[in-house]
Amino acid sequence: MADAARQTMQSLTEGVYLSLRRDLLSCKIKPGEKLKINEIALRLGVNASGIREALSRLTSEGLVAMEVQRGFRAAPVSITDLRDLTKTRIQIETLCFETALAHGDVDWEAHIVSAFHKLSHLPEFERINGQDCVNDVWMKAHGNFHQALVSACDSAWLMKMRSSLYVQSERYRQLSVPFRLEAERAPYIKAQEDEHRILMEAALKRDLATITDILDAHFGRTAQFVEALASDIAFLSE
Template identity: 45%
Template sequence: MSAIPQPKSSLTQSAYERLKGDLLACRLEPDERLNISELCGALGVSLGAVREALSRLTSEGLVVAEPQRGFRVASISEDELRDLYRTRIEIEALCLRRAIEVGSLRWESNLVAAYHSLSRTPEAAPGHPAHVGDEWLQRHADFHEALVSGGDSPWLMRLRTQLFQQSQRYRRLSVSLAKTKRNVDKEHRELMEAVLARDADRAVALMRDHLQLTTKILLAASRA
């Protein structure tokens, strides 16, 4: 029996998800040219599916479309890093305040569970003690999403997700654990406790400090 062909939409979604994963993990490096024919072969999808996926990623700021030249991975720079984190701080603050205002008991429970999972996950990559591990990065993303997921604004959450994903590219490229001196678990625990206490001002201040310290570390790493 011959295999049932996948719908075009499924193939496009698959290409989009795989490319996005490679971009966020920096397996596709900043400014790297994206050869559509090579991507078709690697992903096992059509030219149209790859083009549609790249167009979606362009709208998210992860890929740049250049007239007559095709697509490339979006650049990174110190100026963009500063702008990205300044903007992220403001959006995270709005999301956090709204979540604290309207979040449910289930949201609180999910936040505690996300923190527990993060705190029990080793930060270092297996076999590479100087580098952050993929599992920790995923648990870290889950925790930060849990902090704000009690809100009720899809627009704010979409903006926040895009900013967070862009910031992950810098973290992947720059940070070596050996060069970071911070008690990140304490920062996360204090953030969680302020949120559970429904203390919006303290939670926002802690989030601001947390992200500003991350910015400082990333800038220092980029200059090393």
């Protein structure tokens, strides 16, 4: 890791930060899990101070929780939080759409069409040695598509808010992945894909009303899915 970071990353701490962030978002590090500084330092082959620095940043981002003199743990998740998060996401994303629709030009439209095309040719899931995982490439493309839709929004602050909420919700999405059964999955995927197309078309037509409706359903889906699994997910409280 130290070597990998020295080559690809600009600094070791940056590498630690990205590495932890990835594991947190994919729920490889489970919500509520203790994050022992020395253990991580040993595992990644870097000094403890870099770990502290990375964890502090992640704390500000809401992915890690800190208790003074008691260290760090992965930020907890809860149904209450997920509901609030989803509702807030819809509100903020709607604000982004309002300006994006007003400012969007033909480049923006092209950007959306392109991102949709890429997304629609990727499978959401893949099997890695028997385990069901979200396809990383799909995840990225999915993020890019939603980003493209609002990319004509000219408010850096609004986009920053949007981005931090998006990250949070990705974490919840990952949470539900191992519990999604093959059989139950198909209709969800179908609905999702349909919604992506409708979102694209509504954006091109500057149809905010339709967009708001679909956002409700689209963002709500993950929330409902996770809620339905609440009893199966050990660390998910009310």
